[in-house]
Amino acid sequence: MDYIRNFFVNLAQSWTTWISTGLPPWAVDVVNYLIVGVILVMMPVIATLTLTWMERKVIGRIQNRIGPNRVGPWGIFQAIADAVKMLIKEDIVPDNADKPVFNLAPILIFVGAALLWAVIPFGRNMVGQDLSIGALYVIAIGSITTVAVLMAGWASNNKYALLGAFRVVAQLLSYEIPMVLSMATVVLVVGTMKMGGIVEAQIVPFVLVLPLAFIVYLLAATAETGRAPFDLLEADSEIVAGYFIEYSGLKFGWFYIAEYGNLLAVSAIATTLFLGGWRGPFVSAVPALGPFYFVIKTVVVIFILMWIRGTWPRFRIDQMLGFAWKVLVPASLANLLWVATAQMIPAPTPVKWFLMLIGNVAIIFVALTLLGQAAKRHAAKHGLAGA
Amino acid sequence: MRELIVARVRPKGGQTVLSQYAFVGIFAIIAFALPIIGLAMSWLIRPKKPNRAKNATYECGMETIGDTWVQFKAQYYLFALIFVVFDVEAIFIFPWAIAYNKLGLYALVEMVLFVVILFGGLLYAWKKKALEWH
Numbered sequence: 001m002d003y004i005r006n007f008f009v010n011l012a013q014s015w016t017t018w019i020s021t022g023l024p025p026w027a028v029d030v031v032n033y034l035i036v037g038v039i040l041v042m043m044p045v046i047a048t049l050t051l052t053w054m055e056r057k058v059i060g061r062i063q064n065r066i067g068p069n070r071v072g073p074w075g076i077f078q079a080i081a082d083a084v085k086m087l088i089k090e091d092i093v094p095d096n097a098d099k100p101v102f103n104l105a106p107i108l109i110f111v112g113a114a115l116l117w118a119v120i121p122f123g124r125n126m127v128g129q130d131l132s133i134g135a136l137y138v139i140a141i142g143s144i145t146t147v148a149v150l151m152a153g154w155a156s157n158n159k160y161a162l163l164g165a166f167r168v169v170a171q172l173l174s175y176e177i178p179m180v181l182s183m184a185t186v187v188l189v190v191g192t193m194k195m196g197g198i199v200e201a202q203i204v205p206f207v208l209v210l211p212l213a214f215i216v217y218l219l220a221a222t223a224e225t226g227r228a229p230f231d232l233l234e235a236d237s238e239i240v241a242g243y244f245i246e247y248s249g250l251k252f253g254w255f256y257i258a259e260y261g262n263l264l265a266v267s268a269i270a271t272t273l274f275l276g277g278w279r280g281p282f283v284s285a286v287p288a289l290g291p292f293y294f295v296i297k298t299v300v301v302i303f304i305l306m307w308i309r310g311t312w313p314r315f316r317i318d319q320m321l322g323f324a325w326k327v328l329v330p331a332s333l334a335n336l337l338w339v340a341t342a343q344m345i346p347a348p349t350p351v352k353w354f355l356m357l358i359g360n361v362a363i364i365f366v367a368l369t370l371l372g373q374a375a376k377r378h379a380a381k382h383g384l385a386g387a
Numbered sequence: 388m389r390e391l392i393v394a395r396v397r398p399k400g401g402q403t404v405l406s407q408y409a410f411v412g413i414f415a416i417i418a419f420a421l422p423i424i425g426l427a428m429s430w431l432i433r434p435k436k437p438n439r440a441k442n443a444t445y446e447c448g449m450e451t452i453g454d455t456w457v458q459f460k461a462q463y464y465l466f467a468l469i470f471v472v473f474d475v476e477a478i479f480i481f482p483w484a485i486a487y488n489k490l491g492l493y494a495l496v497e498m499v500l501f502v503v504i505l506f507g508g509l510l511y512a513w514k515k516k517a518l519e520w521h
Contacts, residue, residue, distance in 0.1 A: 029406065033413045033414070037410070037417040087425075088433055090433055090434045092442060096444055106426075107422040107426075115411075118414050129407050129411060132407075169467065170463050170466045170467075176474070177474070177477065184480045188487055191484075191487065249429060250429040250433075322518060325513075329509065330506070333505075336480070340494075341495060
Protein backbone atom coordinates (compact mmCIF):
# COMPACT_ATOMS: atom_id res chain seq x y z
CA MET A 1 0.00 0.00 0.00
CA ASP A 2 2.83 2.36 0.87
CA TYR A 3 4.39 1.51 -2.45
CA ILE A 4 1.24 2.50 -4.35
CA ARG A 5 0.93 5.79 -2.45
CA ASN A 6 4.08 7.19 -3.96
CA PHE A 7 4.02 4.81 -6.90
CA PHE A 8 6.05 6.72 -9.49
CA VAL A 9 8.91 7.76 -7.21
CA ASN A 10 9.06 4.30 -5.64
CA LEU A 11 9.12 2.68 -9.04
CA ALA A 12 12.03 4.88 -10.03
CA GLN A 13 13.79 4.07 -6.78
CA SER A 14 13.39 0.30 -7.26
CA TRP A 15 14.59 0.60 -10.81
CA THR A 16 17.67 2.59 -9.75
CA THR A 17 18.49 0.10 -6.99
CA TRP A 18 18.09 -2.77 -9.43
CA ILE A 19 20.27 -1.19 -12.10
CA SER A 20 22.94 0.03 -9.64
CA THR A 21 24.25 -3.49 -9.01
CA GLY A 22 27.42 -3.79 -11.03
CA LEU A 23 27.28 -0.37 -12.69
CA PRO A 24 29.33 2.69 -11.67
CA PRO A 25 27.23 5.66 -10.46
CA TRP A 26 27.87 7.79 -13.55
CA ALA A 27 26.60 5.01 -15.81
CA VAL A 28 23.44 4.73 -13.70
CA ASP A 29 22.97 8.48 -14.20
CA VAL A 30 23.43 8.26 -17.94
CA VAL A 31 21.01 5.31 -18.30
CA ASN A 32 18.38 7.08 -16.19
CA TYR A 33 18.85 10.37 -18.03
CA LEU A 34 18.38 8.55 -21.33
CA ILE A 35 15.15 6.91 -20.15
CA VAL A 36 13.71 10.14 -18.75
CA GLY A 37 14.87 12.00 -21.85
CA VAL A 38 13.12 9.58 -24.21
CA ILE A 39 9.89 9.76 -22.17
CA LEU A 40 9.95 13.58 -22.07
CA VAL A 41 10.87 13.99 -25.74
CA MET A 42 7.71 12.09 -26.65
CA MET A 43 5.55 14.71 -24.92
CA PRO A 44 5.07 16.93 -28.02
CA VAL A 45 4.20 13.82 -30.07
CA ILE A 46 1.69 12.63 -27.47
CA ALA A 47 0.32 16.18 -27.36
CA THR A 48 -0.25 16.14 -31.11
CA LEU A 49 -1.92 12.72 -31.11
CA THR A 50 -4.37 13.67 -28.34
CA LEU A 51 -4.81 17.44 -28.65
CA THR A 52 -5.53 17.54 -32.39
CA TRP A 53 -8.44 15.20 -31.80
CA MET A 54 -9.60 17.19 -28.76
CA GLU A 55 -9.26 20.48 -30.62
CA ARG A 56 -11.26 19.29 -33.63
CA LYS A 57 -13.99 17.97 -31.38
CA VAL A 58 -14.12 21.13 -29.23
CA ILE A 59 -13.98 23.56 -32.18
CA GLY A 60 -16.50 21.38 -34.00
CA ARG A 61 -18.96 21.57 -31.11
CA ILE A 62 -18.44 25.35 -30.83
CA GLN A 63 -19.19 25.72 -34.54
CA ASN A 64 -22.21 23.41 -34.34
CA ARG A 65 -20.53 20.49 -36.10
CA ILE A 66 -19.61 17.10 -34.66
CA GLY A 67 -15.96 16.96 -35.66
CA PRO A 68 -14.08 13.79 -36.70
CA ASN A 69 -16.22 10.65 -36.29
CA ARG A 70 -15.10 8.15 -38.95
CA VAL A 71 -11.77 6.65 -37.84
CA GLY A 72 -12.41 4.54 -34.76
CA PRO A 73 -14.96 5.24 -32.01
CA TRP A 74 -15.68 9.03 -31.88
CA GLY A 75 -12.91 9.47 -34.43
CA ILE A 76 -10.14 9.01 -31.86
CA PHE A 77 -7.79 7.40 -34.39
CA GLN A 78 -8.01 10.40 -36.71
CA ALA A 79 -4.70 11.75 -35.46
CA ILE A 80 -2.96 8.43 -36.10
CA ALA A 81 -4.33 8.33 -39.65
CA ASP A 82 -2.97 11.87 -40.15
CA ALA A 83 0.43 10.83 -38.78
CA VAL A 84 0.67 7.90 -41.20
CA LYS A 85 -0.31 10.18 -44.07
CA MET A 86 2.39 12.69 -43.15
CA LEU A 87 5.01 9.96 -42.92
CA ILE A 88 4.36 8.58 -46.41
CA LYS A 89 3.68 11.87 -48.19
CA GLU A 90 6.15 13.12 -50.76
CA ASP A 91 8.54 15.75 -49.49
CA ILE A 92 8.84 18.78 -51.75
CA VAL A 93 11.82 21.13 -51.47
CA PRO A 94 11.39 24.20 -53.71
CA ASP A 95 14.21 24.80 -56.17
CA ASN A 96 14.73 28.34 -54.92
CA ALA A 97 14.94 27.42 -51.24
CA ASP A 98 18.04 27.79 -49.12
CA LYS A 99 18.26 24.05 -48.60
CA PRO A 100 20.40 23.53 -45.44
CA VAL A 101 18.42 26.16 -43.52
CA PHE A 102 15.16 24.87 -44.99
CA ASN A 103 15.87 21.35 -43.71
CA LEU A 104 17.22 22.46 -40.34
CA ALA A 105 14.21 24.61 -39.39
CA PRO A 106 11.69 21.76 -38.69
CA ILE A 107 14.26 19.94 -36.55
CA LEU A 108 15.08 23.07 -34.58
CA ILE A 109 11.45 23.98 -33.95
CA PHE A 110 10.83 20.53 -32.51
CA VAL A 111 13.89 20.86 -30.27
CA GLY A 112 12.49 24.13 -28.94
CA ALA A 113 9.16 22.50 -28.13
CA ALA A 114 10.71 19.39 -26.57
CA LEU A 115 13.38 21.00 -24.39
CA LEU A 116 10.75 22.91 -22.37
CA TRP A 117 9.72 19.62 -20.76
CA ALA A 118 13.05 19.27 -18.94
CA VAL A 119 11.90 21.52 -16.07
CA ILE A 120 8.15 20.95 -15.87
CA PRO A 121 7.24 19.16 -12.61
CA PHE A 122 4.59 16.43 -12.97
CA GLY A 123 4.59 15.73 -9.25
CA ARG A 124 6.76 16.07 -6.16
CA ASN A 125 10.24 14.85 -7.18
CA MET A 126 8.85 14.03 -10.61
CA VAL A 127 10.66 16.41 -12.90
CA GLY A 128 13.25 15.89 -15.60
CA GLN A 129 15.67 18.12 -13.75
CA ASP A 130 14.60 20.86 -11.34
CA LEU A 131 17.12 23.44 -12.53
CA SER A 132 17.78 26.35 -10.20
CA ILE A 133 17.01 28.73 -13.10
CA GLY A 134 13.79 26.94 -14.15
CA ALA A 135 11.68 29.98 -15.11
CA LEU A 136 14.55 31.64 -16.99
CA TYR A 137 15.28 28.34 -18.77
CA VAL A 138 11.69 28.24 -20.02
CA ILE A 139 12.01 31.75 -21.46
CA ALA A 140 15.40 31.01 -23.03
CA ILE A 141 14.24 27.78 -24.68
CA GLY A 142 11.07 29.55 -25.82
CA SER A 143 13.11 31.85 -28.05
CA ILE A 144 14.46 28.89 -30.05
CA THR A 145 11.00 28.77 -31.62
CA THR A 146 11.36 32.37 -32.85
CA VAL A 147 14.67 31.58 -34.52
CA ALA A 148 13.37 28.37 -36.12
CA VAL A 149 10.27 30.09 -37.47
CA LEU A 150 12.34 32.93 -38.91
CA MET A 151 14.68 30.35 -40.49
CA ALA A 152 11.75 28.53 -42.08
CA GLY A 153 10.22 31.73 -43.43
CA TRP A 154 13.48 33.07 -44.77
CA ALA A 155 14.78 29.83 -46.30
CA SER A 156 11.54 29.05 -48.15
CA ASN A 157 12.23 31.95 -50.53
CA ASN A 158 8.53 32.63 -50.78
CA LYS A 159 6.95 36.03 -50.24
CA TYR A 160 4.08 34.70 -48.13
CA ALA A 161 6.52 32.76 -45.98
CA LEU A 162 8.72 35.82 -45.51
CA LEU A 163 5.75 38.01 -44.58
CA GLY A 164 4.75 35.35 -42.08
CA ALA A 165 8.26 35.29 -40.65
CA PHE A 166 8.32 39.09 -40.22
CA ARG A 167 5.03 38.98 -38.39
CA VAL A 168 6.37 36.20 -36.19
CA VAL A 169 9.36 38.23 -35.13
CA ALA A 170 7.25 41.27 -34.31
CA GLN A 171 4.60 39.21 -32.50
CA LEU A 172 6.78 36.79 -30.55
CA LEU A 173 9.14 39.57 -29.49
CA SER A 174 6.31 41.86 -28.39
CA TYR A 175 4.48 39.22 -26.38
CA GLU A 176 7.62 37.86 -24.80
CA ILE A 177 7.91 40.99 -22.64
CA PRO A 178 4.52 40.71 -20.82
CA MET A 179 5.12 36.95 -20.49
CA VAL A 180 8.52 37.49 -18.87
CA LEU A 181 7.13 40.22 -16.60
CA SER A 182 4.25 38.05 -15.38
CA MET A 183 6.65 35.18 -14.68
CA ALA A 184 8.96 37.61 -12.86
CA THR A 185 6.02 38.58 -10.63
CA VAL A 186 5.62 34.97 -9.54
CA VAL A 187 9.37 34.61 -9.01
CA LEU A 188 9.30 37.76 -6.88
CA VAL A 189 6.60 36.35 -4.60
CA VAL A 190 8.27 32.94 -4.25
CA GLY A 191 11.92 34.02 -4.25
CA THR A 192 13.10 31.12 -6.40
CA MET A 193 13.11 30.28 -10.09
CA LYS A 194 12.87 26.53 -9.45
CA MET A 195 9.63 25.19 -10.90
CA GLY A 196 9.37 22.66 -8.04
CA GLY A 197 9.90 25.43 -5.49
CA ILE A 198 7.22 27.58 -7.12
CA VAL A 199 4.71 24.73 -6.81
CA GLU A 200 5.68 24.03 -3.19
CA ALA A 201 5.12 27.71 -2.34
CA GLN A 202 1.54 27.77 -3.64
CA ILE A 203 -0.47 27.14 -0.49
CA VAL A 204 -3.12 29.11 -2.37
CA PRO A 205 -2.89 28.81 -6.18
CA PHE A 206 -1.32 32.01 -7.45
CA VAL A 207 -4.25 32.62 -9.78
CA LEU A 208 -6.12 33.75 -6.66
CA VAL A 209 -3.22 35.96 -5.56
CA LEU A 210 -2.03 37.35 -8.89
CA PRO A 211 -5.03 37.11 -11.27
CA LEU A 212 -3.64 39.87 -13.49
CA ALA A 213 -0.34 38.04 -13.96
CA PHE A 214 -2.26 34.89 -14.85
CA ILE A 215 -4.41 36.66 -17.46
CA VAL A 216 -1.37 38.40 -18.94
CA TYR A 217 0.51 35.10 -19.04
CA LEU A 218 -2.39 33.31 -20.71
CA LEU A 219 -2.79 36.01 -23.39
CA ALA A 220 0.95 36.17 -24.02
CA ALA A 221 1.14 32.38 -24.19
CA THR A 222 -1.68 32.31 -26.74
CA ALA A 223 0.29 34.80 -28.83
CA GLU A 224 3.58 32.95 -28.32
CA THR A 225 2.09 29.69 -29.56
CA GLY A 226 0.59 31.56 -32.51
CA ARG A 227 -2.97 30.48 -31.85
CA ALA A 228 -6.16 32.31 -32.73
CA PRO A 229 -6.96 35.16 -32.15
CA PHE A 230 -3.23 35.90 -32.45
CA ASP A 231 -2.58 33.54 -35.39
CA LEU A 232 -1.29 36.24 -37.71
CA LEU A 233 1.82 34.25 -38.43
CA GLU A 234 -0.28 31.60 -40.13
CA ALA A 235 -3.36 33.61 -41.15
CA ASP A 236 -4.64 31.12 -43.72
CA SER A 237 -6.84 33.67 -45.45
CA GLU A 238 -4.13 36.35 -45.84
CA ILE A 239 -0.76 34.70 -46.31
CA VAL A 240 -1.98 31.15 -46.92
CA ALA A 241 -0.06 29.40 -44.15
CA GLY A 242 2.70 31.84 -43.35
CA TYR A 243 6.15 30.54 -42.63
CA PHE A 244 5.54 26.83 -43.33
CA ILE A 245 3.77 27.29 -46.66
CA GLU A 246 6.47 25.45 -48.62
CA TYR A 247 6.76 22.50 -46.26
CA SER A 248 5.08 19.18 -46.90
CA GLY A 249 5.17 15.65 -45.56
CA LEU A 250 6.91 15.00 -42.27
CA LYS A 251 8.78 18.32 -42.32
CA PHE A 252 5.40 20.01 -42.12
CA GLY A 253 4.57 17.36 -39.51
CA TRP A 254 7.34 18.55 -37.19
CA PHE A 255 5.98 22.10 -37.33
CA TYR A 256 2.56 20.74 -36.48
CA ILE A 257 3.93 18.63 -33.64
CA ALA A 258 5.92 21.59 -32.29
CA GLU A 259 2.79 23.74 -32.36
CA TYR A 260 0.80 21.30 -30.25
CA GLY A 261 3.83 20.52 -28.09
CA ASN A 262 4.11 24.24 -27.35
CA LEU A 263 0.40 24.44 -26.60
CA LEU A 264 0.70 21.64 -24.06
CA ALA A 265 3.92 23.10 -22.65
CA VAL A 266 2.59 26.63 -22.10
CA SER A 267 -0.54 25.18 -20.49
CA ALA A 268 1.62 23.00 -18.25
CA ILE A 269 3.74 26.04 -17.32
CA ALA A 270 0.60 28.09 -16.61
CA THR A 271 -0.55 25.22 -14.36
CA THR A 272 2.81 25.12 -12.61
CA LEU A 273 3.13 28.86 -12.08
CA PHE A 274 -0.45 29.85 -11.34
CA LEU A 275 -2.73 26.88 -10.68
CA GLY A 276 -0.68 25.06 -8.06
CA GLY A 277 0.81 22.43 -10.38
CA TRP A 278 0.43 18.97 -8.87
CA ARG A 279 -1.07 20.23 -5.61
CA GLY A 280 -4.58 19.11 -4.73
CA PRO A 281 -6.61 17.37 -2.04
CA PHE A 282 -4.88 14.37 -0.35
CA VAL A 283 -1.75 14.88 -2.41
CA SER A 284 0.56 14.98 0.63
CA ALA A 285 -0.80 11.61 1.84
CA VAL A 286 -0.88 10.02 -1.62
CA PRO A 287 1.80 11.69 -3.78
CA ALA A 288 0.89 9.44 -6.74
CA LEU A 289 -2.24 11.60 -7.19
CA GLY A 290 -0.04 14.61 -8.11
CA PRO A 291 0.40 13.83 -11.82
CA PHE A 292 -3.37 13.32 -12.21
CA TYR A 293 -4.16 16.73 -10.72
CA PHE A 294 -1.45 18.20 -12.93
CA VAL A 295 -2.91 16.66 -16.08
CA ILE A 296 -6.48 17.67 -15.19
CA LYS A 297 -5.49 21.31 -14.57
CA THR A 298 -3.43 21.39 -17.76
CA VAL A 299 -6.34 20.04 -19.82
CA VAL A 300 -8.63 22.71 -18.31
CA VAL A 301 -6.17 25.43 -19.41
CA ILE A 302 -5.96 23.89 -22.90
CA PHE A 303 -9.74 23.78 -23.09
CA ILE A 304 -9.89 27.51 -22.26
CA LEU A 305 -7.36 28.23 -25.02
CA MET A 306 -9.42 26.19 -27.50
CA TRP A 307 -12.55 27.99 -26.41
CA ILE A 308 -10.83 31.33 -27.06
CA ARG A 309 -9.77 30.07 -30.49
CA GLY A 310 -13.29 29.01 -31.35
CA THR A 311 -14.84 32.28 -30.21
CA TRP A 312 -12.69 35.25 -31.24
CA PRO A 313 -11.95 36.62 -34.72
CA ARG A 314 -8.36 37.33 -35.70
CA PHE A 315 -6.80 40.71 -34.81
CA ARG A 316 -5.04 43.01 -37.22
CA ILE A 317 -1.28 43.14 -36.69
CA ASP A 318 -1.24 46.79 -35.54
CA GLN A 319 -4.05 46.13 -33.04
CA MET A 320 -2.20 43.11 -31.77
CA LEU A 321 1.18 44.80 -31.29
CA GLY A 322 -0.54 47.87 -29.84
CA PHE A 323 -2.34 45.65 -27.33
CA ALA A 324 0.96 44.13 -26.19
CA TRP A 325 2.85 47.40 -25.80
CA LYS A 326 0.09 49.77 -24.70
CA VAL A 327 -1.95 47.51 -22.43
CA LEU A 328 -0.12 44.36 -21.34
CA VAL A 329 3.35 45.84 -20.75
CA PRO A 330 2.23 48.88 -18.67
CA ALA A 331 -0.24 46.72 -16.72
CA SER A 332 2.33 44.06 -15.88
CA LEU A 333 4.97 46.68 -14.99
CA ALA A 334 2.49 48.34 -12.62
CA ASN A 335 1.63 44.91 -11.23
CA LEU A 336 5.30 44.09 -10.65
CA LEU A 337 5.84 47.33 -8.73
CA TRP A 338 2.70 46.82 -6.64
CA VAL A 339 3.64 43.23 -5.79
CA ALA A 340 7.16 44.35 -4.85
CA THR A 341 5.68 47.02 -2.56
CA ALA A 342 3.27 44.56 -0.94
CA GLN A 343 6.10 42.07 -0.46
CA MET A 344 8.09 44.73 1.42
CA ILE A 345 5.32 45.39 4.00
CA PRO A 346 6.20 43.76 7.34
CA ALA A 347 3.05 41.64 7.70
CA PRO A 348 2.22 37.91 7.70
CA THR A 349 2.09 36.24 4.28
CA PRO A 350 -1.74 35.97 4.00
CA VAL A 351 -2.05 39.75 4.52
CA LYS A 352 0.59 40.43 1.88
CA TRP A 353 -1.10 38.08 -0.58
CA PHE A 354 -4.47 39.69 0.08
CA LEU A 355 -2.96 43.12 -0.64
CA MET A 356 -1.48 41.74 -3.89
CA LEU A 357 -4.92 40.43 -4.85
CA ILE A 358 -6.53 43.83 -4.24
CA GLY A 359 -3.82 45.56 -6.31
CA ASN A 360 -4.23 43.05 -9.14
CA VAL A 361 -7.98 43.49 -9.30
CA ALA A 362 -7.58 47.29 -9.17
CA ILE A 363 -5.12 47.26 -12.08
CA ILE A 364 -7.44 45.00 -14.13
CA PHE A 365 -10.31 47.43 -13.42
CA VAL A 366 -8.27 50.50 -14.40
CA ALA A 367 -6.96 48.81 -17.57
CA LEU A 368 -10.48 47.79 -18.64
CA THR A 369 -11.83 51.30 -17.96
CA LEU A 370 -9.05 52.93 -20.01
CA LEU A 371 -9.58 50.41 -22.82
CA GLY A 372 -13.31 51.17 -22.84
CA GLN A 373 -12.66 54.92 -23.04
CA ALA A 374 -10.16 54.44 -25.85
CA ALA A 375 -12.69 52.34 -27.76
CA LYS A 376 -15.33 55.05 -27.28
CA ARG A 377 -12.94 57.77 -28.51
CA HIS A 378 -12.07 55.62 -31.51
CA ALA A 379 -15.75 55.03 -32.27
CA ALA A 380 -16.53 58.77 -32.01
CA LYS A 381 -13.66 59.58 -34.37
CA HIS A 382 -14.26 56.93 -37.00
CA GLY A 383 -17.95 56.32 -36.57
CA LEU A 384 -17.42 52.62 -35.93
CA ALA A 385 -18.34 50.50 -32.95
CA GLY A 386 -15.46 48.90 -31.09
CA ALA A 387 -12.40 48.06 -33.27
CA MET B 388 16.86 15.84 -1.33
CA ARG B 389 13.95 17.65 -2.98
CA GLU B 390 15.76 18.28 -6.21
CA LEU B 391 16.32 14.60 -6.85
CA ILE B 392 14.47 13.43 -9.88
CA VAL B 393 12.08 10.60 -10.38
CA ALA B 394 14.39 8.24 -12.15
CA ARG B 395 17.50 8.95 -10.18
CA VAL B 396 17.67 8.64 -6.43
CA ARG B 397 21.13 8.16 -5.07
CA PRO B 398 21.49 6.99 -1.46
CA LYS B 399 23.84 9.78 -0.39
CA GLY B 400 25.12 13.08 -1.66
CA GLY B 401 23.32 15.73 -3.69
CA GLN B 402 23.55 16.53 -7.34
CA THR B 403 26.18 18.81 -8.73
CA VAL B 404 25.23 21.59 -11.10
CA LEU B 405 27.27 19.82 -13.78
CA SER B 406 25.21 16.66 -13.38
CA GLN B 407 21.99 18.71 -13.67
CA TYR B 408 23.09 20.21 -16.96
CA ALA B 409 24.37 16.84 -18.16
CA PHE B 410 20.71 15.84 -18.21
CA VAL B 411 19.82 18.91 -20.28
CA GLY B 412 22.67 18.04 -22.66
CA ILE B 413 21.57 14.41 -23.07
CA PHE B 414 17.98 15.55 -23.43
CA ALA B 415 18.98 18.02 -26.15
CA ILE B 416 20.77 15.27 -28.06
CA ILE B 417 17.67 13.05 -27.88
CA ALA B 418 15.50 15.99 -28.93
CA PHE B 419 17.69 16.51 -32.00
CA ALA B 420 17.79 12.78 -32.75
CA LEU B 421 14.03 12.18 -32.78
CA PRO B 422 13.11 14.46 -35.73
CA ILE B 423 16.19 13.32 -37.65
CA ILE B 424 15.22 9.64 -37.16
CA GLY B 425 11.65 10.49 -38.17
CA LEU B 426 12.76 12.29 -41.33
CA ALA B 427 15.12 9.41 -42.20
CA MET B 428 12.26 6.91 -41.80
CA SER B 429 9.99 9.03 -43.94
CA TRP B 430 12.80 9.38 -46.53
CA LEU B 431 12.91 5.56 -46.80
CA ILE B 432 9.22 5.03 -47.46
CA ARG B 433 7.97 8.17 -49.18
CA PRO B 434 7.75 8.59 -52.99
CA LYS B 435 10.33 10.82 -54.68
CA LYS B 436 9.02 12.21 -57.96
CA PRO B 437 10.06 15.86 -58.22
CA ASN B 438 9.36 17.97 -61.29
CA ARG B 439 9.77 21.63 -62.15
CA ALA B 440 6.20 22.71 -61.62
CA LYS B 441 6.04 20.92 -58.27
CA ASN B 442 9.28 22.48 -57.08
CA ALA B 443 8.33 26.00 -58.09
CA THR B 444 7.67 28.58 -55.37
CA TYR B 445 4.05 28.37 -54.29
CA GLU B 446 2.13 31.53 -55.07
CA CYS B 447 -1.43 30.39 -55.68
CA GLY B 448 -0.63 29.33 -59.23
CA MET B 449 0.95 32.62 -60.32
CA GLU B 450 4.50 32.91 -61.61
CA THR B 451 6.80 34.48 -59.03
CA ILE B 452 7.89 38.00 -59.93
CA GLY B 453 11.07 39.49 -58.53
CA ASP B 454 13.30 38.54 -55.63
CA THR B 455 11.88 37.49 -52.25
CA TRP B 456 14.79 38.68 -50.18
CA VAL B 457 14.22 42.42 -50.47
CA GLN B 458 14.32 45.30 -48.03
CA PHE B 459 11.49 45.00 -45.57
CA LYS B 460 9.30 47.34 -43.60
CA ALA B 461 11.27 49.32 -41.02
CA GLN B 462 8.32 49.12 -38.62
CA TYR B 463 9.36 45.62 -37.57
CA TYR B 464 12.81 46.96 -36.80
CA LEU B 465 11.40 49.59 -34.41
CA PHE B 466 9.57 46.92 -32.43
CA ALA B 467 12.75 44.87 -32.28
CA LEU B 468 14.62 47.88 -30.88
CA ILE B 469 12.05 48.48 -28.12
CA PHE B 470 12.10 44.75 -27.40
CA VAL B 471 15.87 44.74 -26.84
CA VAL B 472 15.56 47.46 -24.19
CA PHE B 473 12.83 45.60 -22.33
CA ASP B 474 14.49 42.21 -22.63
CA VAL B 475 17.66 43.51 -21.03
CA GLU B 476 15.42 44.86 -18.28
CA ALA B 477 13.87 41.40 -17.86
CA ILE B 478 17.31 39.85 -17.43
CA PHE B 479 17.92 42.39 -14.67
CA ILE B 480 14.53 41.80 -13.00
CA PHE B 481 15.02 38.06 -12.41
CA PRO B 482 18.10 38.23 -10.15
CA TRP B 483 16.52 41.23 -8.43
CA ALA B 484 13.34 39.20 -7.78
CA ILE B 485 15.34 36.28 -6.36
CA ALA B 486 17.38 38.43 -3.98
CA TYR B 487 14.51 40.79 -3.17
CA ASN B 488 13.66 39.50 0.31
CA LYS B 489 17.26 39.92 1.45
CA LEU B 490 17.90 43.36 -0.03
CA GLY B 491 15.42 45.47 1.94
CA LEU B 492 13.86 48.81 1.06
CA TYR B 493 16.77 49.84 -1.13
CA ALA B 494 15.85 47.20 -3.72
CA LEU B 495 12.30 48.51 -3.99
CA VAL B 496 13.37 52.16 -4.43
CA GLU B 497 15.98 51.15 -6.98
CA MET B 498 13.54 49.06 -9.03
CA VAL B 499 10.88 51.80 -8.93
CA LEU B 500 13.44 54.25 -10.36
CA PHE B 501 14.54 51.72 -12.97
CA VAL B 502 10.99 50.92 -14.10
CA VAL B 503 9.99 54.61 -14.14
CA ILE B 504 12.93 55.42 -16.43
CA LEU B 505 12.03 52.49 -18.69
CA PHE B 506 8.38 53.44 -18.70
CA GLY B 507 9.45 56.96 -19.68
CA GLY B 508 11.19 55.38 -22.66
CA LEU B 509 8.05 53.48 -23.57
CA LEU B 510 5.95 56.67 -23.30
CA TYR B 511 8.47 58.46 -25.53
CA ALA B 512 8.19 55.71 -28.15
CA TRP B 513 4.40 55.90 -27.78
CA LYS B 514 4.34 59.72 -28.26
CA LYS B 515 6.70 59.44 -31.24
CA LYS B 516 4.17 57.01 -32.74
CA ALA B 517 6.73 54.20 -32.95
CA LEU B 518 4.00 51.85 -31.72
CA GLU B 519 1.59 52.84 -34.49
CA TRP B 520 1.48 51.10 -37.84
CA HIS B 521 2.37 53.42 -40.71
